[in-house]
Amino acid sequence: MNRRETLKSLLMSSLGAGVIASTGCAGSASPARRISWTPLPDSYSYGRTAEEKDYDARLFAESYLSEHELVTIAVLCDIILPSDHPNGGALDAGLPEFVEFMVKDRENYKLPVRGGVAWLDNHAIDNFGADFVNVSEQQRLQICDRIAWPDVQDPELQPGIRFFSFMRDLTLTGYYTTEMGFRDLGYQGNTPNVWDGVPQHVLDRHGMSYEAEWLEKCVDQSRRDVIAEWDDDMNLIT
């Protein structure tokens, strides 16, 4: 089994054992629980140059985040966009793997993500005696409530607020750029069509209408396939 296979499912509590032992609070750890997610493809084909293919292959072969960091990100993403929804959530969209790829792709993401996870653990240990994934679910939500709102002024929480905002951005972008995200949004585009203006019921709803003078300049879609010809005065005559 390769690393990616392993990563699909991680044991939450055992990974935190080292930290628990060192703080002497092993007793407070929640019972072991597996967290798993839908894996993402490990190869892509979408019009890349040879150089780009090499670059992406190198990223896939690399690992940057530790298993502890990944499981923490998985738990966090799951809180941000839970899977208890008909259109699925962050874990169904393979978010931990997406975050890992982006972190490898962008040098300037590496430290903020690593440091952000560490801050979260520091905060959980200081307040609840174990790292983030090993405190109780209620305690985790308590932490999130402190750092999920950018208007909170407490200076001590600012690094956490910044990290949480970053993870919320990555979670939503990672989810809404998947098929299930498209379904959740109801996105209708990216398909061949004949644009003929805003639907009438939408115009009505917004109190808008097309001016006759403007429409005269617009394409008559029933003649779009007739080859264009003009008279000498620049008037389109077909």
Next chain:
Amino acid sequence: MLAVAQQEYDVIIVGSGAGGGMATNRLANAGLRVALIEAGGFYDPADEAQRTQLRYPWESPRRGASTRRRPFGDYNSCIGGWELDDEPFTNGENTDFRWWRARMLGGRTNHWGRISLRFGPLDFKRYDVDGLGDNWPIGYEDVKPYYDKLDKFVGVYGSNEGLYNDPDGYFLPAPKPRLHELYYIKGARSLNVPVYPMRKSVLTKRLNNRRGVCFYCSQCSRACGIHADFSSSTVLIYPALEGGQVDLYTNTMVREVVTGDDGRATGVSCINTLDGSQLEITGRTVVLAASACSTARILLNSRSPQHSDGLGNSSGHVGHYLHDSTGASRAAFLPDLMDRDIYNEDGTTGGHVYTPWWLEGENLDFSRGYHLEIGGGMGMPSYGFGFAVNQYNEFLGERVGGYGNSLRDDIRRFYGARLSIACRGESVPQFSNYCELDPTVVDKWGIPVLRFNYQWTQHEINQARHMQDTMEELLEAAGGILLGSKPGADRNYGLTQPGEIIHEVGTTRMGSDRKTSVTNSFGQLHDADNVFVADAGTFVSQADKNPTWTIMALSWRTSDYIIEQMNQRNL
């Protein structure tokens, strides 16, 4: 290793973008033997191995995010960027010039927004209008016949409005405005700011039987597999290649133009970028269309006893008068567009409406105009979608942030509720803004690189301030709540850095005085009659219009001149 191409060509064309593509098409069509040299590789958007059009974000591991090689996103068709491996450039003191280069067949026509605006009569005679810079040696009447031919040959949608400095053309019909554009129109009208259909090189109607008709995916930037948008490769070069008159040399970087004892060109020296080997190609004429700055670089690197300061540089003007369009932008949240009905409004690429410069002749504290491009709509989610998901809550008295399934509601609530404006303006060309050879730095192939020296003047800075005021008024008139803060004097009013708009021109400007210009009005070097420039280097001034349409019109005019001169045995 040095190889010599077997045959002598009638014309060697350097660069396959708008200018080089047009010259290739026209000169090959006239029966001339053409060598077309491109520094990057072959490209065909219809080739499944190169296709990015109509791909969904999940087909990319980074969901369409930008990379160093694709700064405008993972699916953008243009391979190139601000920084190229092995091909550095440098900036002189107080300069932050950005130099964007494409390395592929079709050059930067794979990247542009397809906005195709003719220059107007005033744009060729700006010195007569404001006493700054210089007039072109030609006027609108000289270029108009080529714009007319270009409209019919390449295709452009738009509308005839009878505007003096935004002339009418042979337009294909325009696409209808989108909803946010209707809001813009309404707001602009209330301020007496005119709005017209955009002018874009996209086929909204069949132009010929070679190319398809737009199917409204909004993805011209990914290159169109049915060639319904204009790019140099699909529209100009492929047809020319079919004629058998053209030898295409890809992955071939021109180092210098070789000249003989009489000072005339005999060919070019090139480097194969894949294996580093050298190649000499000989020909009767050379057309440089490598982009304004790359062409200047080649000329400056073409030193010989007859051309000691570089080919075509007896005036000392090669590289000078470099100028780019100005730019500034602003966005607003449009509460009227919250909780939208969702439908497919991809349309053609970018905006369907625009505002051309409307204050000509007004008493302002800057001299040149700008136009406005409108953005917004329910675009396809890609990397970045959902960032700052509910930031607009701030304007609704609700809390920003949070987590959980309520974020889904925020996403839908604010989807497409944004209106943005980007301004593109004309700058005043300056002799003191220039590129030159860096005396010590070379690229991977040992070719001396460019060093840029460029500062905006008070004209551009004041223009940017005016842009900011205008954008605020227009966005608010459309019902928008302004986002971000208005950049002030400390940030040059949000004025883009020179080079950033990727409209750099003027480095080999045309003129009738050989002491103050590099080429004549046909792009022919004053110093070597068989060397021509067919890119935007010859522009005396870059109007607030995007330069591509004028590059192609002038390249066609240069091509006709070359054919005529060859027929008269002057070349």
